[in-house]
Amino acid sequence: MFATRTNKAGGPRRSGTVYVAVAGVAVLVSMISLTAMHLARVDLRRSSTLRDARYADTLARSGVEHTLTKLHYIWLGGDWRDVYENGTEYSSGVAIDGGSIAFKLVDPLDGDLANSDDEPLEIYGVGRYGGATSVYKATFAKGYSPTELAALEDGVSTATSNVYRDSWIAQYFIPDLPPDAIAWGVSSVELMLSNNGSDDADMDVCLYTADGAGAPNAEIEAVETDEDDRPNTYDWVTIPFSSVSSIPPGTGLCIVCRSDESSKQVRVQFEGSNVTQTDAHLLFGSQYGWGAGETDKALWYRVHGFYVTEGGTDSDFEIVPGSWRKTTAD
Structure with a gap:
């Protein structure tokens, strides 16, 4: 007969079984920990993406308003319609907390900014922050x-x-x-x-x-x-x-x-x-x-x-109510 070893308490020794069970629990805990870490990284990336998008939205809207101020300033010393090209993106020269603001001007009637002082204008503000880009536009007109x-x-x-x-x-x-x-x-x-x-x-x-x-x-x-x-x-x-x-x-x-x-x-x-x-x-x-x-x-x-x-002066230009909207960078 084969003798069975017993521990001091008198029961059979099952150290191998206990080891496997402990190892299994350890692997399971490790997997749970790794999954939790992965989900935390995903949430962090998602939060970062949402934050970048919100900042970019704010910068884009600010880009429209900044451009309005800039145009009014240029009107005091010259004709802005001869300064900018239709549909060309320009840097505003403003950087805020790592983000940037750009703008472009579009004549929606004939694509020519310089041929009339009376035609409406579409102002695009482009906000960039992190990996996000946002664009807002508004129509700017006089005689509304x-x-x-x-x-x-x-x-x-x-x-x-x-x-x-x-x-x-x-x-x-x-x-x-x-x-x-x-x-x-x-x-x-x-x-x-x-x-x-x-x-x-x-x-x-x-x-x-x-x-x-x-x-x-x-x-x-x-x-x-x-x-x-x-x-x-x-x-x-x-x-x-x-x-x-x-x-x-x-x-x-x-x-x-x-x-x-x-x-x-x-x-x-x-x-x-x-x-x-x-x-x-x-x-x-x-x-x-x-x-x-x-x-x-x-x-x-x-x-x-x-x-x-038509008619009026450049200072009569104003944002057309209801014309604000989010758009694309095209």
Whole structure:
């Protein structure tokens, strides 16, 4: 027989088993520690990235404001339109806590800063901090006048269009502007909308450029609406826009109501006959294309915005309200 060794307490010795168990626990603890260290490094990098992005945002907005101050200073001693090239990025010469500020000036009407003292200006502020870059822009103009650009808000032949993937609706319009207006823009659109009794029915309200036939061509800006944004019975709904400015006079745009929902629908109210608006028409279409414009029909709509005019002095230039927006470095 083989003898079994016992410890002093009289039990069998299992030192190998205990060693394996202890080693396993040690490995597990080490893995947990390494995982915790890795997650801590990830959180640190994420925090650093978010910090850099916030600092870059602040620097970019400051870049617009710094440029305004700089332009006013140059106006006192010369013509800034002859100093800077359109669309060229310039360093501001300002460095803050390791970050930097740059700017560029763009004439949105014809790309030429020097050919007119009256045309609006887009000021881009570029903020860089760490690995982050942020860009803000604002439109700078004189002779700014807020106004209702176009509207149809009553009638006797009210009709309804159900908007979903295969049924879109659009309104083409050209605003009636004063003769001395040199540009215009949109700050908001009001439409008569209603939910259709279905949940989660999303619809985009967009502004598009128009082709030669007055049909939607290229998207300028889209604003998503859902059922919480709309009433269950028809009422006016305001949709804000921030990227539609510096449109030349005589240029039309299209308000487009579109959806990719296959069955859930949103109801849009329009006037079905006897509309006599100038430079305006209603279009029906889908993701596949648009029908011909119908001049005797129109959405119930209100377009709010502004126009800018010639005249005044350089000191009359101001930031157009609602024109601030975050953009790209292009």
